[in-house]
Amino acid sequence: MAPPRTPPLFITLSLLCILSLIFFYLYSTSTIPPPPNFKTDFSQDRIKVYVSPLPRSLNYGLLQKYWALSSNTRIGSQVDNEIRKKISPKQSLKSLPFPENPIIKQYSAEYWILGDLLTPEHLKGDSFAKRVSDSREADVIFVPFFAALSAELQLVVDKGVFRKRVETNEDYVRQRMVIDSVKKTEAWRKSGGRDHVFVLTDPVAMWHVKDEIAPAILLVVDFGGWYRLDTKTSNGSSSDSMIHHTQVSLLKDVIVPYTHLLPRLHLFENRKRPTLLYFKGAKHRHRGGLIREKLWDLLIDEPGVIMEEGFPNATGKEQSIKGMRSSQFCLHPAGDTPTSCRLFDAVQSLCIPVIVSDNVELPFEGMVDYSEFSVFVAVSDALKPDWLVSHLRSYSRKQKDRFRRNMATVQPVFQYDNGHLGGVGPIPPGGAVNHIWRKVHQKLPLIREAITRERRKPQGVSVPLRCHCI
Ligand SMILES: *[C@@H]1O[C@H](CO)[C@@H](O)[C@H](O)[C@H]1NC(C)=O
Numbered sequence: 001m002a003p004p005r006t007p008p009l010f011i012t013l014s015l016l017c018i019l020s021l022i023f024f025y026l027y028s029t030s031t032i033p034p035p036p037n038f039k040t041d042f043s044q045d046r047i048k049v050y051v052s053p054l055p056r057s058l059n060y061g062l063l064q065k066y067w068a069l070s071s072n073t074r075i076g077s078q079v080d081n082e083i084r085k086k087i088s089p090k091q092s093l094k095s096l097p098f099p100e101n102p103i104i105k106q107y108s109a110e111y112w113i114l115g116d117l118l119t120p121e122h123l124k125g126d127s128f129a130k131r132v133s134d135s136r137e138a139d140v141i142f143v144p145f146f147a148a149l150s151a152e153l154q155l156v157v158d159k160g161v162f163r164k165r166v167e168t169n170e171d172y173v174r175q176r177m178v179i180d181s182v183k184k185t186e187a188w189r190k191s192g193g194r195d196h197v198f199v200l201t202d203p204v205a206m207w208h209v210k211d212e213i214a215p216a217i218l219l220v221v222d223f224g225g226w227y228r229l230d231t232k233t234s235n236g237s238s239s240d241s242m243i244h245h246t247q248v249s250l251l252k253d254v255i256v257p258y259t260h261l262l263p264r265l266h267l268f269e270n271r272k273r274p275t276l277l278y279f280k281g282a283k284h285r286h287r288g289g290l291i292r293e294k295l296w297d298l299l300i301d302e303p304g305v306i307m308e309e310g311f312p313n314a315t316g317k318e319q320s321i322k323g324m325r326s327s328q329f330c331l332h333p334a335g336d337t338p339t340s341c342r343l344f345d346a347v348q349s350l351c352i353p354v355i356v357s358d359n360v361e362l363p364f365e366g367m368v369d370y371s372e373f374s375v376f377v378a379v380s381d382a383l384k385p386d387w388l389v390s391h392l393r394s395y396s397r398k399q400k401d402r403f404r405r406n407m408a409t410v411q412p413v414f415q416y417d418n419g420h421l422g423g424v425g426p427i428p429p430g431g432a433v434n435h436i437w438r439k440v441h442q443k444l445p446l447i448r449e450a451i452t453r454e455r456r457k458p459q460g461v462s463v464p465l466r467c468h469c470i
């Protein structure tokens with residue numbers, strides 16, 4: 001375990017090698033114009049996407065089903081019950097809005113990504129994804145299943161069967177339909193599914209077929225649910241050397257943002273922030289979230305700290321807007337999973353995120369540098385009495401202003417909403433959807449390599465999947 005005191009020769013040599021490569025790169029590109037901005041960058045070398053032909057009932061039809069519910073008593077649904085009254089049963093499928101219930105809305109990535117793909121090419125503007133009509137020309141195959149909505153709808157209609165593989169679990173039936181339909185295709189057979197893209201923002205999305213879609217490119221908010229499944233299948237004896245078929249990986253999968261629920265505060269609108277640290281949410285959480293309870297007890301009586309429990313309704317939203325806009329720092333502890341929508345709300349509110357979640361994964365890393373506008377704190381430090389508050393107080397006003405300026409520049413990166421009904425229309429070029437496709441594009445060489453390797457294996461030979469993680 002202990003690292004050697006002096007770096008071995010080969011490390012020194014490879015460092016030299018990397019350094020000389022960097023110099024070579026800097027030198028050899030010095031005559032080339034500066035790197036293109038987002039806009040021109042996105043228009044070059046677009047990713048070619050084939051949209052798998054699934055029945056409408058698996059995407060927009062689910063919206064129709066959702067809005068046709070007579071009313072919905074699930075927590076947070078008041079806002080949708082109001083919208084429901086205004087929606088006509090004859091409204092065209094592709095002009096239906098995504099639910100506003102915060103519990104569902106945070107997973108709306110699937111709606112905006114598909115909307116962009118279905119936008120006719122001449123209206124597309126700066127979309128990085130180019131739709132192709134032949135799967136053989138495609139870089140990736142997009143599977144247009146609204147997996148989060150399917151799961152959440154089942155939780156509204158009949159929560160009791162959600163975890164069961166039975167015919168009355170409509171979500172399970174839909175998951176099977178999707179899998180059976182894509183697995184029959186020539187494209188899936190050729191790649192083993194490795195070039196297929198699924199949007200799985202909701203940690204319980206496609207729960208029952210996780211092992212079957214594991215080889216594909218998964219767009220997830222974090223790996224929380226998957227690691228938990230691994231621990232379970234390894235019979236409680238979780239060991240780092242054991243890699244299971246449920247393994248997700250930064251090499252092939254893409255971490256995507258939650259959809260933020262609070263409106264953007266622009267830098268010029270920024271006002272005084274009398275509160276040092278703000279947190280709103282449930283005190284009690286399972287698993288990684290146990291830390292919340294401990295932090296809560298440590299911080300609740302600290303001057304300058306506001307910890308409040310909230311409701312997922314209009315009152316709760318107003319409360320969050322006010323809290324996040326009048327605080328310098330916003331606490332982001334692990335919840336049920338390592339990340340949550342709160343982080344993206346903090347960024348939109350220009351409240352400096354304090355991330356206390358040791359194994360958090362964040363979207364667009366390598367494109368966005370979170371350390372330029374967030375504070376990362378080890379769980380063990382955060383749980384020392386008085387440590388966190390005095391650490392936050394040590395940041396100078398200048399540092400905090402710099403963090404907020406940096407944050408303002410990344411606010412648009414986390415935006416999905418393009419302002420068009422059905423999500424169909426031009427998208428903001430530097431927004432979340434384009435960043436997701438750029439990330440997928442970066443992974444293509446590796447995915448192609450994996451497909452070719454797989455293809456050369458003799459028939460009937462099975463080699464366990466291993467993830468050589470970085
Ligand atoms: C898990 O552990 C239990 C008890 O140690 C054992 O009976 C069971 O067979 C194990 N299951 C698997 C899938 O290894």
Ligand SMILES: *[C@@H]1O[C@H](CO)[C@@H](O)[C@H](O)[C@H]1NC(C)=O
Nearest residue numbers: 078310311312313314315316
């Ligand atoms: C939100 O929920 C809380 C608790 O149930 C309630 O007191 C409050 O009136 C609700 N607000 C709205 C706008 O419905």
